[in-house]
Amino acid sequence: MIRISLDVMGGDFGPDVVIPGAAIALDRHPDVQFLLYGAKAQIDPLLDRFPKLKAKSTVHDCEVAIGMDEKPSQALRRGRYVSSMWRAIEAVKTADADVAVSAGNTGALMAMAKFCLRTMANIERPAIAAIWPTAKGESVVLDVGASIGADSQQLIDFAIMGSAMARALFEVNRPTVGLLNVGVEEVKGQEEVREAGRLLREAQLETLDYTGFVEGDDLGKGTVDVVVTEGYSGNIALKTAEGTARQIASYLRAAMSRTWLSRLGYILAKGAFDMLREKLDPRKVNGGVFLGLNGVVIKSHGGTDAEGFAAAIDVGYDMVRNGLNQKIENDLKIYHAKYPPRAGQGVA
Incomplete structure (x- = not known):
């Protein structure tokens, strides 16, 4: 069982995207349990639409949500210990969750993740x-x-x-x-x-x-x-x-609708265009991984939809299932045994 904590209030659309995205991810990964951090009054009505997700989720009420335009320092002062973003990250620190996923403010998420989880030994900066x-x-x-x-x-x-x-x-x-x-x-x-x-x-x-x-x-x-x-x-x-x-x-859409002949050509080549659209869809590769921390945190695009957020959850699932942090720690240990770090390196 892989436990995933979600900052439900993060991103441009908050629960309206996070909850349906989690439902999509659960269909792909039935062995997942979710810890949902956010405004319970907004989360519960959405969860009622997804009974399978509701059965695999625990809701933790949070009064504070970090805004997409907040400065990292402001977010830390206002949201430390109480915001949905902080508590989703903190769940990884306390081992209640294996990975945290948020579509929230990138700067705030990195600042909170680094402050809460700290960097690995001999790592000066996460990436x-x-x-x-x-x-x-x-x-x-x-x-x-x-x-x-x-x-x-x-x-x-x-x-x-x-x-x-x-x-x-x-x-x-x-x-x-x-x-x-x-x-x-x-x-x-x-x-x-x-x-x-x-x-x-x-x-x-x-x-x-x-x-x-x-x-x-x-x-x-x-x-x-x-x-x-x-x-x-x-x-x-x-x-x-x-x-x-x-x-x-956008060029392709304009070209395919310009004349009746181009529209006919689109219909005849629809399979090829569908494949191209799939390749160009940024939702399919959504999910940046914060590396170098004592825990796995995934950053989703703030403006993505449910399918894109599900892709970010997929990335987090794969990172945990395949032991990302254990691999990083072992590789760093091998390198630094051969090339000892300089004085002061790795202090968070």
């Missing part, structure tokens, strides 16, 4: 890892917005954590890892990226296969299983990809 659709399937990209900038050691930590996630998600024994750079030549890029590349080559870790630098177009190609970058460029890449997918979808 947000995204599942990225590629021409070959899927890959892991991190960091996509947890923090701005990263030094060489932090990039190496991201590589180790990302490869552990790839092993948990894709069930590959030795994921290929690349560092995002402005070129594949070893002399290009910032000093931190070049230094991280050198250290990863020298380490020759058994848990990952470092292949060198990758460029922006390699993200869609699926050149490697794990793409490592710092949060600023990673977040820009993520938002650009999402925007491009929506742009292409």
Whole structure:
């Protein structure tokens, strides 16, 4: 039985999306139990529409909900210990839940998760890892917005954590890892990226296969299983990809409805267009994983629908089932036994 705590009040639509999303996820994973944190008066009427979900859920009433526009410091002051977001995370800390899922404010969620769960030993910064659709399937990209900038050691930590996630998600024994750079030549890029590349080559870790630098177009190609970058460029890449997918979808809709001949062509090729729409649907890869914490936290897009929120729950389920944090801890232990951390590293 996997226990999942949900911040029901998080996101743009709160319970109206979270509850139906949990019902969809339960159909896929009957071995799940839910801990629902939020306004009981809003949750109970929705739960009555989903008897199976109601039977597998426990509702915990919370008076405070964190707003999507609140600053992390404000959210911590106002919502610590009492908000639906904090209590969903705290359930992981107390081992009442195996994973927490929220569509709430990203900055507030990261601040609360880091404050409540703390970072793993020898990890200076957590990272947000995204599942990225590629021409070959899927890959892991991190960091996509947890923090701005990263030094060489932090990039190496991201590589180790990302490869552990790839092993948990894709069930590959030795994921290929690349560092995002402005070129594949070893002399290009910032000093931190070049230094991280050198250290990863020298380490020759058994848990990952470092292949060198990758460029922006390699993200869609699926050149490697794990793409490592710092949060600023990673977040820009993520938002650009999402925007491009929506742009292409809008172009296709306009083109297919322009003339009667194009509408006929759409009908004849509907199967192919349905497959393309499925590939371009950002809901299918919803769910960023907070890596480097003493517990698993999943961030859903705030504006997603029930199907998208269910996908985020799916990610959390897979991370727990496949022992994500145990893999990360073991991999970090192996690396730091060979390369001891510098003084002060890993202090939250």
